[in-house]
Amino acid sequence: MKYNFDKIIERRGTDCIKWDHADLFFGKNDLLPMWVADMDFESPPEVVEAIVTRAKHGIYGYTARSDSYYESIVSWLSRRHGWEVEKEWISHAPGVVPAVHIAIMALTHPGDKVIVQTPVYYPFFKAVEETGRQLILNPLIESGGRYTMDFEDLERKIDSRTKIIILCSPHNPVGRVWTRDELSKLGEICLSSNIKIISDEIHSDLVLGNNRHIPIATISEEVSSITLTCVAPSKTFNLAGLSSAAVISSSSTLLSEYSNMLSSVGAGMSNVFGTIALQTAYNKGEHWLEELLEYISGNFEYMRDFLKANFPEVKVTELEGTYLAWIDFRGTGMSVEELKNLLYEKAKVGFEDGSIFGIEGEGFMRVNLACPRAIVEEAMKRLINVWKSC
Incomplete structure (x- = not known):
């Protein structure tokens, strides 16, 4: 090595x-x-070098996201996941967890229901409850040490107040990489029930063996239009402390609702080192x-x-x-x-x-x-x- x-x-x-x-x-x-x-x-090392070089400049003022920033995300998603994203589909977040909070606030009202698939990354619980929404559990099925989605239980728990499902893909903590068939079935249920998808794909680059990550937004144009996808280099390249993530949707309506909420809570600014690290990691890592x-x-x-x-x-x-x-x-x-x-x-x-x-x-x-x-x-x-x- x-x-x-x-x-x-x-x-x-x-x-x-x-x-x-x-x-x-x-x-x-x-x-x-x-x-x-x-x-x-x-x-x-390329990321470390880029940060050190920028640090030596000595001025760390307000920082914008340049075309090269967006291009690095677009190129990475195309190369690694076969997902053809346009620059206009990309918004910002200081992290995936803040993005989930903001997306819930943007796309639902207090009292609305949000579904999570347990056992699951526990900050999702707080993201739902701390924003005044109802947490609905759709437990995964465990059989022989392998987990699958319980679609029958999911359909039973959906009603008129159900507005969002938070998808963890790949799934933390059970380590599943969802198949195309699983994601397609989930997308069908959400489309027929008028439910939006917040897809946490922060672990999408960390796929082992012959498994392949499939962004749920690539299942179909229809599924893409109801999905906000959260990605970041933080897990992939060990950059969590630099607070830089991206939120992506082909739906201009969803993206503008998210971006307006992001601005309203004052979280739209960039981290000067986070933007450099993201670009360098995606371009050279x-x-x-x-x-x-x-x-x-x-x-x-x-x-x-x-x-x-x-x-x-x-x-x-x-x-x-x-x-x-x-x-x-x-x-x-x-x-x-x-x-x-x-x-x-x-x-x-x-x-x-x-x-x-x-x-x-x-x-x-x-x-x-x-x-x-x-x-x-x-x-x-x-x-x-x-x-x-x-």
């Missing part, structure tokens, strides 16, 4: 949430943190990404094989996309509190409690594999040592 993903980089002392502020989630900082979804890898995906696949295979051989009570969900493994500890017979005690108090590993993603996540843990292999190995060693001593 050209890039050294085995390199251990000391992140403590940088005010990073994962290492310096784990106590916000776990109540302590003495764990090996494999939770919040950022990477323990350096961003592509492709080879780095290919090596990253190979490395993450190796981390997953190591962990899966280790647990299968040494801890057969634990089942690992197959990882199609994202760098977040979804591990089923229910076979241990432990309660949620007993499991957390085993991991946090005894093994000292900071896996993320699955129950925060919805009741369907009870007994599961989400594990961030975007880290050097040595960290994965250490976590497995700690885990098996305490399990054997139980």
Whole structure:
């Protein structure tokens, strides 16, 4: 490999949430943190160089999004996902989570219903409830360690107050990369029910093996016209702290409603380094990404094989996309509190409690594999040592 993903980089002392502020989630900082979804890898060197060069200019005033900014997004989506986007379809966001909040406020009214597919990225819950909308759960179906959408349940729960479904694609935390057939069926239901789609596709570049991400907006012109898609380089290139995302729709009506709300809450400005990082990553980061995906696949295979051989009570969900493994500890017979005690108090590993993603996540843990292999190995060693001593 050209890039050294085995390199251990000391992140403590940088005010990073994962290492310096784990106590916000776990109540302590003495764990090996494999939770919040950022990477323990350096961003592509081309991105670092571009940021340093811009920083040396010394003036960091108000910054616009140039044609080259939009062109980098358009080109990336075409090359990586076969999605032909026009510049006029693109709006801005300081992040995907803020974009989801803003989109809900723009496209619904207080009291309207918004559907999420649990277990799912938990900020979606707050995005719905904190904007005064009703949260409707459409749990995924788990069978044999694989998750699928429950379309019958979805259709039962739709009524005249249902206005939006939030799609997580690829799905966090269960690691599914949705197929064309699944997305087509979802699109059909939404079209027939007059429901808009907010599609969180922040993990779309992090697809493993022979799986392929399909933007739901590419299913048909009709589905595209009811969809707001959120993308960002933050997960792909480890740029979350630079607050730069894009919101895309072929519908001028949806996009203007979103953009007007974005402006009304004062969130339309650009981050000077975020715009530089986005352009550079999309224009020059492709080879780095290919090596990253190979490395993450190796981390997953190591962990899966280790647990299968040494801890057969634990089942690992197959990882199609994202760098977040979804591990089923229910076979241990432990309660949620007993499991957390085993991991946090005894093994000292900071896996993320699955129950925060919805009741369907009870007994599961989400594990961030975007880290050097040595960290994965250490976590497995700690885990098996305490399990054997139980």
